[in-house]
Amino acid sequence: MSGKTLYDKIWDDHVVQEDADGTCLLYIDRHLVHEVTSPQAFEGLRMAGRKVRAPEKTIAVPDHNVPTTAGREDPASMPDDSRVQVAALDTNAKEFGIHYYPVSDVRQGIVHIVGPEQGWTLPGMTVVCGDSHTATHGAFGALAHGIGTSEVEHVLATQTLIQKKSKNMKVEITGKLRPGVTAKDITLSVIGATGTAGGTGYVIEYCGEAIRDLSMEGRMTVCNMAIEGGARAGLIAPDEKTFEYCKGRPHAPKGAAWEAAVAYWKTLFSDDDAHWDKVITLKGEDIAPVVTWGTSPEDVLPITATVPAPDSFKGGKVEAAKRAIEYMGLEAGQKLTDIQIDTVFIGSCTNGRIEDLRAAAQILKGKKVKDGMRAMVVPGSGLVRAQAEEEGLAQIFIDAGFEWRLAGCSMCLAMNPDQLAPGERCAATSNRNFEGRQGRGGRTHLVSPAMAAAAAITGHLTDVREMI
Amino acid sequence: MEKFEKLSGIAAPMPLVNIDTDMIIPKQFLKTIKRSGLGVNLFDEMRYDNDGNEIPDFVLNKPQYRQAQILVAGDNFGCGSSREHAPWALADFGIRCVISTSFADIFFNNCFKNGILPIVMPQEVVDVLMNDAEKGANARIEVDLEAQTVTTSDGQSFAFEVDAFKKHCLMNGLDDIGLTMEKASAIDSFEAKAAAARPWA
Numbered sequence: 304m305s306g307k308t309l310y311d312k313i314w315d316d317h318v319v320q321e322d323a324d325g326t327c328l329l330y331i332d333r334h335l336v337h338e339v340t341s342p343q344a345f346e347g348l349r350m351a352g353r354k355v356r357a358p359e360k361t362i363a364v365p366d367h368n369v370p371t372t373a374g375r376e377d378p379a380s381m382p383d384d385s386r387v388q389v390a391a392l393d394t395n396a397k398e399f400g401i402h403y404y405p406v407s408d409v410r411q412g413i414v415h416i417v418g419p420e421q422g423w424t425l426p427g428m429t430v431v432c433g434d435s436h437t438a439t440h441g442a443f444g445a446l447a448h449g450i451g452t453s454e455v456e457h458v459l460a461t462q463t464l465i466q467k468k469s470k471n472m473k474v475e476i477t478g479k480l481r482p483g484v485t486a487k488d489i490t491l492s493v494i495g496a497t498g499t500a501g502g503t504g505y506v507i508e509y510c511g512e513a514i515r516d517l518s519m520e521g522r523m524t525v526c527n528m529a530i531e532g533g534a535r536a537g538l539i540a541p542d543e544k545t546f547e548y549c550k551g552r553p554h555a556p557k558g559a560a561w562e563a564a565v566a567y568w569k570t571l572f573s574d575d576d577a578h579w580d581k582v583i584t585l586k587g588e589d590i591a592p593v594v595t596w597g598t599s600p601e602d603v604l605p606i607t608a609t610v611p612a613p614d615s616f617k618g619g620k621v622e623a624a625k626r627a628i629e630y631m632g633l634e635a636g637q638k639l640t641d642i643q644i645d646t647v648f649i650g651s652c653t654n655g656r657i658e659d660l661r662a663a664a665q666i667l668k669g670k671k672v673k674d675g676m677r678a679m680v681v682p683g684s685g686l687v688r689a690q691a692e693e694e695g696l697a698q699i700f701i702d703a704g705f706e707w708r709l710a711g712c713s714m715c716l717a718m719n720p721d722q723l724a725p726g727e728r729c730a731a732t733s734n735r736n737f738e739g740r741q742g743r744g745g746r747t748h749l750v751s752p753a754m755a756a757a758a759a760i761t762g763h764l765t766d767v768r769e770m771i
Numbered sequence: 772m773e774k775f776e777k778l779s780g781i782a783a784p785m786p787l788v789n790i791d792t793d794m795i796i797p798k799q800f801l802k803t804i805k806r807s808g809l810g811v812n813l814f815d816e817m818r819y820d821n822d823g824n825e826i827p828d829f830v831l832n833k834p835q836y837r838q839a840q841i842l843v844a845g846d847n848f849g850c851g852s853s854r855e856h857a858p859w860a861l862a863d864f865g866i867r868c869v870i871s872t873s874f875a876d877i878f879f880n881n882c883f884k885n886g887i888l889p890i891v892m893p894q895e896v897v898d899v900l901m902n903d904a905e906k907g908a909n910a911r912i913e914v915d916l917e918a919q920t921v922t923t924s925d926g927q928s929f930a931f932e933v934d935a936f937k938k939h940c941l942m943n944g945l946d947d948i949g950l951t952m953e954k955a956s957a958i959d960s961f962e963a964k965a966a967a968a969r970p971w972a
């Protein structure tokens with residue numbers, strides 16, 4: 304019998320019951336909740352007279368709708384429908400007795416940043432949220448994925464999910480990254496190599512020297528975008544860096560419980576003889592700073608490349624590329640570094656953590672954004688914001704001409720006041736470049752925080768390696 | 772979930788093919804906090820003009836169909852986006868059963884999660900039921916889930932197929948949650964075991 308993968312181990316430790324056809328009832332250790340996908344689930348509980356089975360394992364935070372400007376505690380700062388969704392979360396959190404971080408709390412932020420920060424996310428756990436970027440938490444060696452509203456209700460009521468197991472995929476990044484290359488470039492390059500459906504049906508484990516070398520922040524960036532590669536979840540085996548990050552967090556175990564936890568966490572790795580259904584290997588040295596040129600995260604190229612010709616693709620992708628180039632207002636053969644930018648957005652659950660802000664600030668220090676540039680930094684949580692202020696990063700951003708915002712999803716999606724106008728072009732550190740994602744008619748180029756900072760200074764997509 | 776055993780109700784005819792979930796509930800209603808309350812926006816863009824006035828010709832605006840509980844519809848009902856808001860809107864309006872020659876897969880499954888019975892019938896039976904539905908409020912169609920039959924107002928009866936497990940759930944008002952709650956003792960013992968092995972979780 305072959306050994307087990309990390310995914311196999313976590314899965315096996317959470318099966319409550321298995322049917323003959325392989326359908327399992329899987330126990331959920333942490334349930335994260337935000338305001339958009341949860342109201343109907345709570346209403347369902349109420350109508351059926353049910354309770355939240357494990358309120359102590361359920362954490363709620365509003366993030367998608369909330370404005371990121373001062374004065375947002377005033378409900379009048381939101382349009383009616385957003386205000387109602389946020390107010391519903393307030394009420395539900397109170398009524399059902401779950402942990403809650405309202406906008407007035409300094410710990411509020413994007414749900415996928417708050418979870419790890421508060422020590423809710425720990426290695427070996429199962430973590431779900433009514434949100435596809437729940438994959439982020441896989442950076443801790445936790446099995447984490449998004450679910451629909453009916454499933455949110457199912458987890459609230461039963462603390463379990465009905466699931467069938469996915470297949471195992473290994474993505475190995477060997478060797479070292481070159482200067483100027485970051486976790487974002489790794490995760491985008493993997494999607495570029497596999498396509499947005501390359502991970503469909505799989506749970507990915509990222510491994511290799513370049514992954515081990517990443518900080519926890521970088522690992523979260525990598526796992527965050529597992530979903531853009533089509534995978535159910537992304538995982539990275541926990542190690543000393545993971546334990547170091549978790550230690551002392553408000554909801555991490557303490558004392559003897561900590562020691563016991565670490566002993567268990569150290570068993571969480573894929574055995575040498577584990578079976579993989581699919582293996583992808585990239586060399587760390589081969590990865591360049593990348594940008595997306597199209598309207599799918601797989602439309603990714605090194606910054607030194609040119610906009611591709613649609614007929615360089617095959618099958619249905621030819622039409623899709625044509626449509627993308629037209630939507631993006633580009634021309635085949637155009638150098639990516641010639642693409643002019645009018646907006647820069649640094650933030651989101653992909654790149655809204657302290658290390659991301661440090662990377663951007665390092666490029667911006669002593670510089671100014673291009674005249675007319677609309678540039679904003681939206682820290683992923685109130686605590687990231689506070690730390691960045693303490694480290695002097697906020698001042699660097701402000702001096703450079705960036706808006707320094709409060710925490711939330713902000714311009715990652717057009718559901719709050721931060722949106723692109725039609726035809727506006729943004730270098731964004733978020734994760735989706737779909738048509739209209741940042742506002743109807745808006746154009747998004749996905750980049751790392753350092754690349755976003757470089758573009759803010761020059762006014763066009765820029766190879767950050769020329770600035771370091 | 773509300774049980775579904777027998778239903779005798781008014782059937783509204785919607786002979787259109789490919790009625791998609793965007794037509795059933797347009798995207799501007801997804802920023803809601805409720806499953807309930809979507810009934811007034813069911814088929815919103817077909818049902819109301821730009822000023823929000825009812826379009827009198829639309830079937831559910833006609834006096835005889837305002838209380839409809841059954842839809843008889845054209846091929847491929849419920850295609851498009853997977854939004855669970857579509858069955859929520861139908862159920863909230865009062866629709867408990869949709870009869871068509873075929874359904875989109877996700878919509879079909881979502882129906883069962885929301886107490887709605889989707890029935891697949893061959894074209895010739897749908898034609899008969901469509902004609903019966905055209906008769907208006909006096910023509911009540913009877914759906915008997917236990918016996919797996921649909922009976923027209925003039926007494927013609929047709930058998931239909933339904934997955935045994937899904938039938939069991941609908942008849943007993945069991946949703947996934949209800950079923951999992953029947954396994955509460957397994958969850959309890961798992962929790963006890965896990966609490967001993969991983970007390971920090």
Ligand code: SF4
Pocket residue numbers: 366367413414415434436651652653711712715716733734
């Ligand atoms: S930051 Fe963007 S991707 Fe992340 S949870 Fe918010 S909206 Fe979703």
